[in-house]
Amino acid sequence: MKNSLKKIRETKPLVHHITNWVTIYDCANLTRAFGALPVMAHAPEESADMTKISAALVLNIGTLTLDIIESMLLSATAANEKEIPVVLDAVGVGATKFRDEMAAKILESVRIDVIKGNYSEIARLAGENARTKGVEATSIAADPVELAKELAKSKGCTVVMTGKEDIISDGEKTFLVRNGHELMGSIVGTGCMAASIIASFAAVNSDYCEAARDALCCFGIAGELAAETSNGPGSFKVKLYDEVFKLSEETVQARSNFEKV
Amino acid sequence: MKNSLKKIRETKPLVHHITNWVTIYDCANLTRAFGALPVMAHAPEESADMTKISAALVLNIGTLTLDIIESMLLSATAANEKEIPVVLDAVGVGATKFRDEMAAKILESVRIDVIKGNYSEIARLAGENARTKGVEATSIAADPVELAKELAKSKGCTVVMTGKEDIISDGEKTFLVRNGHELMGSIVGTGCMAASIIASFAAVNSDYCEAARDALCCFGIAGELAAETSNGPGSFKVKLYDEVFKLSEETVQARSNFEKV
Amino acid sequence: MKNSLKKIRETKPLVHHITNWVTIYDCANLTRAFGALPVMAHAPEESADMTKISAALVLNIGTLTLDIIESMLLSATAANEKEIPVVLDAVGVGATKFRDEMAAKILESVRIDVIKGNYSEIARLAGENARTKGVEATSIAADPVELAKELAKSKGCTVVMTGKEDIISDGEKTFLVRNGHELMGSIVGTGCMAASIIASFAAVNSDYCEAARDALCCFGIAGELAAETSNGPGSFKVKLYDEVFKLSEETVQARSNFEKV
Numbered sequence: 001m002k003n004s005l006k007k008i009r010e011t012k013p014l015v016h017h018i019t020n021w022v023t024i025y026d027c028a029n030l031t032r033a034f035g036a037l038p039v040m041a042h043a044p045e046e047s048a049d050m051t052k053i054s055a056a057l058v059l060n061i062g063t064l065t066l067d068i069i070e071s072m073l074l075s076a077t078a079a080n081e082k083e084i085p086v087v088l089d090a091v092g093v094g095a096t097k098f099r100d101e102m103a104a105k106i107l108e109s110v111r112i113d114v115i116k117g118n119y120s121e122i123a124r125l126a127g128e129n130a131r132t133k134g135v136e137a138t139s140i141a142a143d144p145v146e147l148a149k150e151l152a153k154s155k156g157c158t159v160v161m162t163g164k165e166d167i168i169s170d171g172e173k174t175f176l177v178r179n180g181h182e183l184m185g186s187i188v189g190t191g192c193m194a195a196s197i198i199a200s201f202a203a204v205n206s207d208y209c210e211a212a213r214d215a216l217c218c219f220g221i222a223g224e225l226a227a228e229t230s231n232g233p234g235s236f237k238v239k240l241y242d243e244v245f246k247l248s249e250e251t252v253q254a255r256s257n258f259e260k261v
Numbered sequence: 262m263k264n265s266l267k268k269i270r271e272t273k274p275l276v277h278h279i280t281n282w283v284t285i286y287d288c289a290n291l292t293r294a295f296g297a298l299p300v301m302a303h304a305p306e307e308s309a310d311m312t313k314i315s316a317a318l319v320l321n322i323g324t325l326t327l328d329i330i331e332s333m334l335l336s337a338t339a340a341n342e343k344e345i346p347v348v349l350d351a352v353g354v355g356a357t358k359f360r361d362e363m364a365a366k367i368l369e370s371v372r373i374d375v376i377k378g379n380y381s382e383i384a385r386l387a388g389e390n391a392r393t394k395g396v397e398a399t400s401i402a403a404d405p406v407e408l409a410k411e412l413a414k415s416k417g418c419t420v421v422m423t424g425k426e427d428i429i430s431d432g433e434k435t436f437l438v439r440n441g442h443e444l445m446g447s448i449v450g451t452g453c454m455a456a457s458i459i460a461s462f463a464a465v466n467s468d469y470c471e472a473a474r475d476a477l478c479c480f481g482i483a484g485e486l487a488a489e490t491s492n493g494p495g496s497f498k499v500k501l502y503d504e505v506f507k508l509s510e511e512t513v514q515a516r517s518n519f520e521k522v
Numbered sequence: 523m524k525n526s527l528k529k530i531r532e533t534k535p536l537v538h539h540i541t542n543w544v545t546i547y548d549c550a551n552l553t554r555a556f557g558a559l560p561v562m563a564h565a566p567e568e569s570a571d572m573t574k575i576s577a578a579l580v581l582n583i584g585t586l587t588l589d590i591i592e593s594m595l596l597s598a599t600a601a602n603e604k605e606i607p608v609v610l611d612a613v614g615v616g617a618t619k620f621r622d623e624m625a626a627k628i629l630e631s632v633r634i635d636v637i638k639g640n641y642s643e644i645a646r647l648a649g650e651n652a653r654t655k656g657v658e659a660t661s662i663a664a665d666p667v668e669l670a671k672e673l674a675k676s677k678g679c680t681v682v683m684t685g686k687e688d689i690i691s692d693g694e695k696t697f698l699v700r701n702g703h704e705l706m707g708s709i710v711g712t713g714c715m716a717a718s719i720i721a722s723f724a725a726v727n728s729d730y731c732e733a734a735r736d737a738l739c740c741f742g743i744a745g746e747l748a749a750e751t752s753n754g755p756g757s758f759k760v761k762l763y764d765e766v767f768k769l770s771e772e773t774v775q776a777r778s779n780f781e782k783v
Contacts, residue, residue, distance in 0.1 A: 014656045025286050357563065494764065
């Protein structure tokens with residue numbers, strides 16, 4: 001794990017988010033609980049400047065508008081120049097034509113280091129005829145591991161498909177992560193939070209494929225621990241924050257459940 | 262109750278929200294806790310498309326701006342064509358001229374199936390000289406039951422007035438719901454959450470008056486159960502989510518407290 | 523303390539916020555937990571009207587955009603005319619040129635009664651060469667107490683610098699507040715919440731310097747009590763809300779830890 005948790009807590013990387021208005025609160029708080037520093041600045045007049053002092057950038061199109069897309073492109077350009085990781089969370093791709101087009105526009109205009117989405121979002125980005133039910137994945141026809149690999153190769157980046165089993169591939173190496181708990185699906189925004197954590201780990205580990213794998217193991221382990229004493233989504237989320245905050249490298253080593261395929 | 266809870270959990274209706282930035286987080290999470298799927302897409306370029314794949318639409322004017330109103334009208338028009346229920350939460354009507362005007366514009370431009378508000382918001386919509394203290398109800402002069410009935414008749418829709426006692430009327434039949442707990446008033450957004458739940462129930466029950474009644478009974482019962490072991494608004498909200506998540510049809514049957522008047 | 527807590531709970535002052543999209547949820551809920559009524563209305567068409575029925579105004583530039591600045595100026599002008607307190611939370615000043623410029627524009631255009639920020643934000647406003655790491659304070663070269671005093675004198679207002687030790691000065695009198703707990707730094711938005719509480723106390727106490735001191739004592743005491751039984755940031759925030767809600771004047775008298783310097 002390269003002591004990523006320790007590095008995050010010690011260096012407190014600034015993680016700039018241009019994100020949606022639904023889960024912005026959880027993305028900020030979970031980033032903080034992991035030890036990184038979240039910042040959100042979406043005005044086009046400053047978003048690139050904020051990126052220039054940051055260690056990673058998250059672009060989340062969950063409630064995208066045209067002016068937000070403009071700020072995303074400005075920020076990503078600054079991030080590309082500074083060579084800090086850019087994570088795109090393709091929320092709702094496959095649900096509307098606008099999301100498909102805007103995601104495509106971002107991918108054509110700037111370099112994205114990690115593309116993250118659920119199974120149908122990633123399938124859609126890969127050119128499949130997948131439909132997303134709002135922001136909820138639907139089942140897909142193609143083999144997800146092959147999809148992730150192919151998309152990673154064609155875009156030259158890391159691809160993360162989240163679901164019951166997470167798939168992470170940079171085209172060369174591919175990991176399956178099996179940590180996590182079904183209660184994570186009972187709250188809104190675990191997908192968005194995952195993107196924040198991936199960015200936090202990528203800020204301290206230049207192998208973004210490993211960074212994404214480690215981030216999802218850590219988040220999943222915290223979810224497993226939180227679920228042990230939860231009575232539903234309310235208490236689960238409270239405990240999820242507590243478990244993330246006190247997660248130790250030892251626990252991570254002992255409970256990480258991933259496979260290289 | 263027509264097994265509405267079961268239907269929501271089984272069919273997972275997509276409930277599209279164009280809503281405010283204060284309680285958007287709770288509206289999404291509570292919709293999810295009830296078993297439905299929330300989605301929020303306010304860009305005019307996609308909001309109607311998102312409505313077209315949804316099962317219900319919530320319009321909440323809590324932090325309205327002119328561009329949001331535009332998206333609301335586009336979405337409501339799509340919902341009207343698709344004949345899915347549209348719930349308008351008239352947050353803050355009676356507080357500023359702009360809110361009064363925008364609520365009136367929405368009601369004139371599209372078909373609203375359920376108008377929801379607190380006592381002074383609904384009184385204002387009904388033409389009374391009521392004033393809302395920000396988003397908090399003030400006492401009203403008129404008889405609230407008569408107000409709700411008359412507004413329902415004149416608009417040809419269901420009217421929901423939330424308060425210590427909730428009043429629901431479609432002009433023909435009128436219900437009083439007495440479930441709930443005073444701690445629900447200690448947190449922000451229970452009114453907004455109620456609109457999300459009404460939309461979720463209306464997605465699976467075409468009698469919107471009954472759907473609203475059932476939604477408020479269920480929400481109120483979860484509030485009563487949560488309050489039993491709460492120490493204040495923090496723990497209350499956590500338990501509210503847990504109770505909503507595990508609410509059973511049996512509990513709802515046993516504890517529903519409504520009257521037809 | 524002039525029974526400020528009691529006054530807030532009895533008179534329920536309406537506290538208008540034009541604030542950021544990250545912590546708007548917590549600002550609203552914490553204001554409510556203290557007994558005041560939060561309202562957020564950022565449309566330029568209504569924001570001044572909402573201010574006119576309010577008892578205090580909070581301007582928080584955490585996710586500022588040009589249209590939000592316009593509404594802030596309209597609202598602050600209305601607040602100045604009505605002579606209700608205006609609190610400016612200078613979030614992220616020192617991080618980007620745009621924030622520096624917009625904060626300066628607000629301070630030049632309208633009367634601000636309380637300027638609040640962390641150490642580097644206030645240092646930057648005072649003309650020091652301080653840099654803010656996103657919205658996180660960095661260490662500053664100058665003496666913070668002198669900085670606060672001088673800025674208060676030059677602007678003719680109360681200045682609040684939050685940190686391990688809070689500094690509050692109106693240029694004449696200066697207080698150090700030592701209540702609080704380190705877990706308050708583990709969650710996002712305690713700074714923003716502090717501004718909401720200062721506004722709530724200023725709504726019932728025309729000595730804004732004392733109001734800010736009392737607000738920070740109360741918030742800090744609630745944080746100390748919440749920390750006693752917390753396991754991390756999740757449970758801490760839940761308990762913080764509960765402790766704020768049930769905070770008594772007796773507890774405040776017994777635990778307030780401030781010094782006049």
